[in-house]
Amino acid sequence: MQEALRDYIDKYASVTLSDDEFERIRDKFTSKHFRKNQFLLQEGDVCKYSIFIVKGALRQYTVDKKGIEHIVNLCTENWWVGDRESFTMLSPSIYNIDAVEDTDVLLLTKANFQELMSTEPVFVTVLSTMDYNNQIATQKRINSAISLSAEERYLNLLANNPALLQRFPQNMIASFLGVSPETISRIRKKVQL
Amino acid sequence: MQEALRDYIDKYASVTLSDDEFERIRDKFTSKHFRKNQFLLQEGDVCKYSIFIVKGALRQYTVDKKGIEHIVNLCTENWWVGDRESFTMLSPSIYNIDAVEDTDVLLLTKANFQELMSTEPVFVTVLSTMDYNNQIATQKRINSAISLSAEERYLNLLANNPALLQRFPQNMIASFLGVSPETISRIRKKVQL
DNA sequence: CGCGGGTTTGATGATGCTCAAGCCCGGTGG
DNA sequence: CCACCGGGCTTGAGCATCATCAAACCCGCG
Numbered sequence: 321m322q323e324a325l326r327d328y329i330d331k332y333a334s335v336t337l338s339d340d341e342f343e344r345i346r347d348k349f350t351s352k353h354f355r356k357n358q359f360l361l362q363e364g365d366v367c368k369y370s371i372f373i374v375k376g377a378l379r380q381y382t383v384d385k386k387g388i389e390h391i392v393n394l395c396t397e398n399w400w401v402g403d404r405e406s407f408t409m410l411s412p413s414i415y416n417i418d419a420v421e422d423t424d425v426l427l428l429t430k431a432n433f434q435e436l437m438s439t440e441p442v443f444v445t446v447l448s449t450m451d452y453n454n455q456i457a458t459q460k461r462i463n464s465a466i467s468l469s470a471e472e473r474y475l476n477l478l479a480n481n482p483a484l485l486q487r488f489p490q491n492m493i494a495s496f497l498g499v500s501p502e503t504i505s506r507i508r509k510k511v512q513l
Numbered sequence: 514m515q516e517a518l519r520d521y522i523d524k525y526a527s528v529t530l531s532d533d534e535f536e537r538i539r540d541k542f543t544s545k546h547f548r549k550n551q552f553l554l555q556e557g558d559v560c561k562y563s564i565f566i567v568k569g570a571l572r573q574y575t576v577d578k579k580g581i582e583h584i585v586n587l588c589t590e591n592w593w594v595g596d597r598e599s600f601t602m603l604s605p606s607i608y609n610i611d612a613v614e615d616t617d618v619l620l621l622t623k624a625n626f627q628e629l630m631s632t633e634p635v636f637v638t639v640l641s642t643m644d645y646n647n648q649i650a651t652q653k654r655i656n657s658a659i660s661l662s663a664e665e666r667y668l669n670l671l672a673n674n675p676a677l678l679q680r681f682p683q684n685m686i687a688s689f690l691g692v693s694p695e696t697i698s699r700i701r702k703k704v705q706l
Numbered sequence: 707c708g709c710g711g712g713t714t715t716g717a718t719g720a721t722g723c724t725c726a727a728g729c730c731c732g733g734t735g736g
Numbered sequence: 737c738c739a740c741c742g743g744g745c746t747t748g749a750g751c752a753t754c755a756t757c758a759a760a761c762c763c764g765c766g
Binding site for chain 2: 405444451
Binding site for chain 1: 743744745746747
């Protein structure tokens with residue numbers, strides 16, 4: 321199951337790892353399984369791991385005073401999740417992360433993370449590529465959040481990330497887009513005509 | 514004027530650079546002055562530089578079909594700006610960047626950027642810190658965009674980034690928050706009571 | 707003095723939320 | 737096998753928020 325990580329590194333560092341190299345990296349991770357609905361991180365706790373998703377789906381969200389959930393990220397295979405601020409500063413996280421499906425992940429502690437960063441140049445490359453992709457994606461998301469209507473945001477997602485629509489229930493898509501479930505329902509009805 | 518860069522690196526890499534080291538890095542940048550309203554990047558062009566702001570203020574924005582500007586970023590001293598996707602992929606940018614005040618910047622070409630990344634370890638550290646800060650900031654911005662009302666977003670900005678409110682005209686703040694100028698005006702009237 | 711950009715103010719209307727009810731469907735227990 | 741339950745989705749009516757349009761205002765500057 322660690323092959324997913326290997327493929328990921330090969331792809332994003334544009335390097336084919338030797339078995340040795342890969343083993344050194346893989347050994348720093350621990351693999352773990354989470355059931356549907358199980359928490360990987362709860363608001364107020366410190367985010368102790370960088371999480372790499374091997375198989376499954378997670379959501380990262382905040383809960384406001386009214387108890388409403390706001391999904392910041394929907395994540396599936398080959399994505400990293402976590403609260404980086406909490407992870408590096410050891411501060412309490414404002415996010416919750418839980419499993420939307422049964423999910424297999426690889427976990428990396430801060431100590432191991434730092435060790436890999438200082439001993440494995442290829443890991444540095446991978447991480448910076450990840451940052452890069454992340455930054456582009458979040459930039460686009462901000463742009464769509466401040467400049468588009470609910471319907472446009474939905475159509476945008478449909479065009480650029482249809483996989484998410486099939487993978488997550490509609491109310492989570494709504495929360496992810498920052499609109500109510502009812503509005504998503506009405507938009508779908510309207511556009512499918 | 515390059516002292517700004519030096520301070521920045523010292524601060525974010527938590528390293529005090531030797532004069533030598535700093536000089537090697539500084540030499541890869543070219544400094545340039547932009548007048549108020551002057552473009553640093555126009556939609557459709559390739560983003561040829563990573564921009565470090567020494568003094569002044571810039572805005573990064575898109576323009577929609579109706580001709581309305583949507584500000585993705587408001588940037589002042591000691592920030593990096595640019596369209597990273599365009600910069601690394603050499604693809605046409607979807608963003609405009611122009612000067613809100615007369616501004617001094619340091620420019621880094623892709624070639625020099627790559628050279629620094631491979632020859633100056635401290636530069637790698639600085640960049641990853643920059644990515645890190647960036648990611649945290651954009652994450653929070655997304656969260657506020659999808660979960661807060663116009664008024665809450667304004668109050669948030671007032672609490673967390675009051676400097677921006679003094680530095681940029683109100684209509685830009687409005688665009689940055691994703692609301693109309695009139696709404697900002699009304700919110701201000703309401704809260705100052 | 708008059709011009710012009712930015713801000714304010716008011717009136718109107720659209721977008722999207724809230725609340726509430728009904729529906730669909732898969733799962734569970736009798 | 738069927739009845740029931742519950743979660744998610746749909747639908748409708750009323751309402752709040754915020755955008756739009758238009759006019760007035762303010763103030764620095766030529």
